[in-house]
Amino acid sequence: MAHTWKHDRALEHIKKKIKDVETVNIATYTRDVSLERIPSNKAYRLDGVHIYADILNLSDMLSVTQEEGETCHKRTLRFLNLHYRAVHRILKECDTIRVDFHNQRLHAVVAKPYNTAQDAEKKRIQHAVAISQLIVDVLAETGDDDEHIPNAKVRIGIDSGEALAVNNGRNGGREPLFLGDPANHAAKIAGAGKAQGIFLTNNARKALGLKEAEEPKTTPLTPEEIQSCQEQANLAVSKETIVKEWRKDLKDNPIGVFEFSRHTPPLRTMDIAALSPANSRRQEAISIYADIDGFTAYVSRHLKDSAEDVVRVFHVIRSELDRVLMTEFEGRRIRFIGDCVHGLICEGTAKTTDEEETVSNATLCSGGLRSSFELSLETLSVEGIDTDGLGLAIGFELGPMTVTRLGMQGDRIRCSVSRGVLGSEKEQTRCNGVETAIGQTAYDAATEAVQSLFGSTRKAADLDYNEVVEALSEKGDDAAKESKAAAFATAAPAIAKSANLVINPHTRAE
Template sequence: MAKRVWDEETAKQRIKSKIGEVQTVTIKEYVRTTDLTGLANGVAYRVDGVHLYIDILNIGDMLNVTAFEGETAHRRTLRFLNLHYRAVRNILKDVEAIEVDFHNQRLHAVFAKPYDDEQARIFKAVATAQLIRDVLTKTGEDGDDPLPAAKTRVGIDSGKALAVNNGRRSSREPLFLGNPANQAAKRAGGTDEGIYMTNVARLTAGWDKVLDVDATALTTTQIEKAQDEAELEVTVDDVVKTWKDELASSPIAKFEFTRHTPPFKTIDLEILTPANSRRQESASIYADIDNFTRYVADRVDDDEDAKDAVRCLHVLRGELDSVLHDDFAGKKIRFIGDCIHGIVVEGTAQTTDDAETAKNALLCAAAMRSSFKLALAELEADGVDVGKLGLAIGLEHGITSITRLGMKGERTRCCISRSVLASEAEQRQCSGRQTGIGPTLYKHAPEAFQTLFGTNRRRSDFDYPTAIEALEPKKEAKTASLGLGLLQTATVASASSDFSFPRTPAQPSRTQQGFS
């Protein structure tokens, strides 16, 4: 099995190369003719729009329908998501919204139209959110193995954000960075159904502020007001009919699973379909750039400051991807805003080596933190304002399914399991200096890492030198002890009490390079 390692000098050269890719950055204003697909790395658009996040709340119930997370639970969950993704995709096209991302159970869309009318955009977003919620209550399935309707929670905010290229290699859809995207995501992050808006958006819509935006859903009267103002041309019945017609003409294939021969670095996500999905035990990693939302919000209005934000994001997430893909043979599923989601596996096509997977996943997380700190230092040395950024990392181990959902020609990646949800939850509980691990990965981790993380399974400043020192604490000590022992023997044998060897190793001892 190949050894997975991180090397500081290699990382430094990668980072310098990425900095060179964005020496020239252009900030443009979003206008009617702007095409946000296929953006170059050095281009960002300042977009004034309304951000909508929709979270399907009962995805966990789908995955936990049985005690064991078997193929049946995964098949039902993936079909559940696929049905809903098809319906939502049609709605967003009909209302001319920008589909940003559909990450498992969470959708992000942006409303840039109507131009020059923020209140109208908010009303349109609210009306669309209610349309989606109404449609998803009708897209369950009856029969021998019925699927439930989706339970949803919506978050909405409005304001300026930066649209940039969201990826490397084959994934280059637009990504929106800034406060409105983050605030909308937070409002969608609760447990109760309904539509939740920030006070910024409420005031623009002409509604009063509320004390607790996360506990105060829009009222029926407010939603009806938005529907009347938006005058959407598409109805629930229209969407459901189109959805049923599509299912009849292009039915969803049965989800069939095979195992991928490790490592995940070699998996081609673009060939996956429901009938050609992967499923095996692996580790899920979420690494989120902490404080990046405020960092962008403080810089979005000034072109020169915004350029630094684009440079910073390009270098940081690019290096995180390189650590995952190049150093530890993992696979990026996608960038979600300023967060990267990846998967790691070790073993054979028949069996996952759980212990080796857990160890290398943690080494990968540690290397990400070391590369992150190195990248910040290199960016600062190049004159880029990096603010006060941190990295929050969460990991968990479990049986995971990987596929693509949607219609042929426009499929979206999906990587789902209890462990995927748990790794994201671990990341969200961490500060910008912390790494958190789930109970299953903790069980499979080396004893040295279990000791390091403790019973709360969380550790601050877990970087690569710290990880290596935990795994090999005696190696340096043994070398020194052996050298001292030989030297002491020679001293005793000496005929002259005035002559002695210095009490130091006979050759330079190995030291760990990296950040403290």
């Protein structure tokens, strides 16, 4: 099926979203505030400690077999589910805000004690360190030898400071999201290596009363420093209690067997809210990541004096990227991850995936995402909203993909994990704000036109929709030619079959 990106449709949607956030209310977080279902035009300033925990051996789980088959995926999903349940119990018992649990990466926030208390920031950091060590200790005991599920190896990053809490997600997938330095810096230090331990930024170390480190990302807290935080935090729950309750819950509410079936394309119609371990999806598809480059620095510049513009830019751009993925190219958004959108794209039938067409349409989609991003910046700027320094980094990869929901009954988290998912994220991270990268597996399955577009580096700059559709159709890519013909069919049927005309999606039909 032909998929197209249209300037007028994009502009109409962008203007509507700008109007939705015309008036933005920035409030201060207090003890009586709920961070669930924050309106799109509202945000809360929250001074807290951000914890990022990375499970280091997830990729090992995905690589235990040479072929990425069902057994590999079932073991990996059970691995995540076991550890999700344990961490869920820790955060609940320790009165900590769970922000996100995306595959191998947890983000949580310690907001108490509030700043009205003496030495509040120091106490929050001590609390965060104690919780982090509890996570490390518990996940060292929550494997399953009978199912060949190892214990989790964990690396944790911590930072402290003020961030903006906004709404993340749509409908049933709403949860809080934090914009600002502490969330980003905690994530970076957590993801900065493979050594296990608890790592604090120098900002957090200073607030805790520790000496600054020359290399914070390679300087874990010592056992003595961790023990001191544990004694001061005096958590109301122990490792033994958590593990005991976790085992009882598994006995009373067993995870069950993971069962996979295919979703008939397009993936847009997939009802993720109806999924469970026994009703999971698995098929060959494209995983695509689109990340707003430079957004953390943008937030830092505007957080104090124009936080309203941060909320406007964030919601307008993400909403438009979501529309392009799901409406224009009929993919499925899996989730928003901070200022990043993760989705899947698949072309084919109920039984098979047309890999070549899937890669071509993902390439066209990446062009549509970039065109909509650039149009969003242009339209926001016309409204007097600063967008300097922002870019879009896009990466995608092909492979067997899974989609399911994990965790506790009544509080399940959507999950899509595979080598291709990790690969697409890796491709995105090697891009700057004007680049798009394609993974090796997708490149190998692509048409010669797609391979020529990306070249031997599998990366190219400034690939908007017009650039992509023209380059691919000129070299005989069928999906691109269909998209080009479909664009003409709606605007000028008499010339729809002309293969020599150049489409400019930024030009309106008269």
